[in-house]
Structures are given as structure tokens and as C-alpha cells.
Amino acid sequence: MPVPWFLLSLALGRSPMVLPLERLVGPQDATHSSPGLSCHLWDDDILCLPGDIMPALGPVLVVPTHLQTELVLRCRKETDCDLFVRVAVHLAVHGHWEEPEDEKKFGEAADPGLEKPRNVSLQAQVVLSFQAYPTARCVLLEVQVPAALVQFGQSVGSIVYDCFEAALGSEVQTWSYTQPRYEKKLNLTQQLPALPWLNVSADGDNARLVLNVSEEQHFSLFLYWKQVQGPPKPL
Numbered sequence: 459m460p461v462p463w464f465l466l467s468l469a470l471g472r473s474p475m476v477l478p479l480e481r482l483v484g485p486q487d488a489t490h491s492s493p494g495l496s497c498h499l500w501d502d503d504i505l506c507l508p509g510d511i512m513p514a515l516g517p518v519l520v521v522p523t524h525l526q527t528e529l530v531l532r533c534r535k536e537t538d539c540d541l542f543v544r545v546a547v548h549l550a551v552h553g554h555w556e557e558p559e560d561e562k563k564f565g566e567a568a569d570p571g572l573e574k575p576r577n578v579s580l581q582a583q584v585v586l587s588f589q590a591y592p593t594a595r596c597v598l599l600e601v602q603v604p605a606a607l608v609q610f611g612q613s614v615g616s617i618v619y620d621c622f623e624a625a626l627g628s629e630v631q632t633w634s635y636t637q638p639r640y641e642k643k644l645n646l647t648q649q650l651p652a653l654p655w656l657n658v659s660a661d662g663d664n665a666r667l668v669l670n671v672s673e674e675q676h677f678s679l680f681l682y683w684k685q686v687q688g689p690p691k692p693l
Contacts, residue, residue, distance in 0.1 A: 481539065487620060491616070498600040499597065500599070500600070504597070506587045512639060515553070522549070522550045525545070527630075529650070541625065551609060553610070580608060582636050584598070585597070657670070
């Protein structure tokens with residue numbers, strides 16, 4: 459159910475306050491990546507089948523221990539917005555190129571034609587799984603990292619997915635892993651903010667707003683009312 463964007467903003471502070479959220483326009487999901495990386499989002503959702511952890515043969519892209527989420531608004535109209543969760547994961551390279559046997563024995567470069575190609579890009583399929591009752595989705599992102607950015611054991615950049623729909627007050631769980639899987643799945647569980655202290659009711663053209671806060675609490679409340687036409691409406 460769409461919620462007025464200013465009520466969503468009010469909900470997201472540690473105390474009643476206005477906290478602006480980034481607003482996205484349009485219904486389409488999208489991906490972004492760090493400079494140099496390329497990322498492609500599959501058109502359809504997939505089945506969540508993590509599988510077993512596989513040994514990494516040579517350098518592979520993995521999802522390290524860094525998974526971030528951010529609340530954003532997706533708006534169909536200026537005041538018709540829903541709460542969504544943006545997900546960002548950071549990628550790293552694990553493993554090394556195998557040295558040719560001749561180079562290992564004699565400590566010098568072997569025939570270049572026998573060396574493994576070290577100037578090729580690395581590719582990975584990154585799965586994002588999201589659960590927030592009654593929603594459950596899995597999306598697949600194909601990522602490519604050029605050889606110039608490959609640094610073993612270090613982060614090569616991040617990818618961002620916009621976005622999963624959620625609801626105020628719901629518990630959401632996010633997982634991320636590569637396919638095939640070389641490490642444990644990353645998991646992040648969080649409780650989205652709610653509006654237990656704010657109640658808005660309407661009676662015809664009259665709107666009533668009730669705040670349920672303690673007498674000792676200090677706060678600032680900003681109300682936005684967009685008047686389209688006609689006489690002023692009481693609040």
C-alpha cells in the first residue's frame with residue numbers, strides 16, 4: 459500500500475524528525491557498479507539454490523564479508539511512493555594464477571605461449587536473495603572485472619541493486635553469494651522502522667494527526683501539505 463513520502467521520512471529517524479530519502483522514479487529494477495566494472499541484471503527472477511561450497515581453481519570473484527542495505531523510495535507519482543531496500547555488495551579476488559612448471563623449476567619465465575592468460579577479465583554470477591513477508595525474491599547479476607583491476611585478496615569494487623520492495627515495520631533478510639559458491643553466504647537481517655507513535659486519520663475533508671510520545675521527549679515535527687485547488691482544508 460503506497461504511503462505518503464513525508465510519513466515515510468518521519469518514520470526513519472531515531473526520534474520523530476524528517477530524514478530525506480533518495481527517491482527513484484519508474485518501476486524498473488536497475489544495477490550500478492564501481493568504475494571499470496560491468497554488471498548485467500537478468501530479466502527474470504531465479505530459484506534460490508545456493509549449492510555446496512566449491513574449491514576455487516585459479517583466481518575467482520567472491521563476495522567478501524561486506525553487505526550493505528539502504529532505504530529508498532520508489533515513486534510512481536510525486537506523492538505516491540513505496541519503501542524499497544537497496545542492496546550493495548563488495549567483490550574481491552581470491553586465488554592465484556598457477557605458475558608454469560618450467561618457471562617453478564628454473565626460476566625464469568617459460569615459453570609465453572605456455573603461460574596462463576593473465577590479461578583476461580574475471581566474471582562471476584552474483585545472487586541476491588531477499589525475504590520480507592510475504593515477498594521472497596532471488597535476482598542474478600552477471601559481473602565482469604577487467605584484468606587491470608584484478609588484485610588478489612583485495613576489493614575490486616562494488617555492485618548495487620535497486621531494489622527490493624518492503625513494508626514499514628517488517629523484518630527483512632538479505633543473502634548474497636556467487637554461483638558457483640566459493641564461500642559462505644553473506645546474511646543480513648534487519649527490522650525496518652515503523653510508526654508506532656504516529657496515527658493519521660481522515661474524516662471527510664478533515665485530517666487528524668496524533669503523536670504518542672512521552673512528555674520528556676523533545677522533537678521537531680514538520681508537516682507538508684500540498685494544496686492543489688479549492689479552499690484551505692483544516693488539519
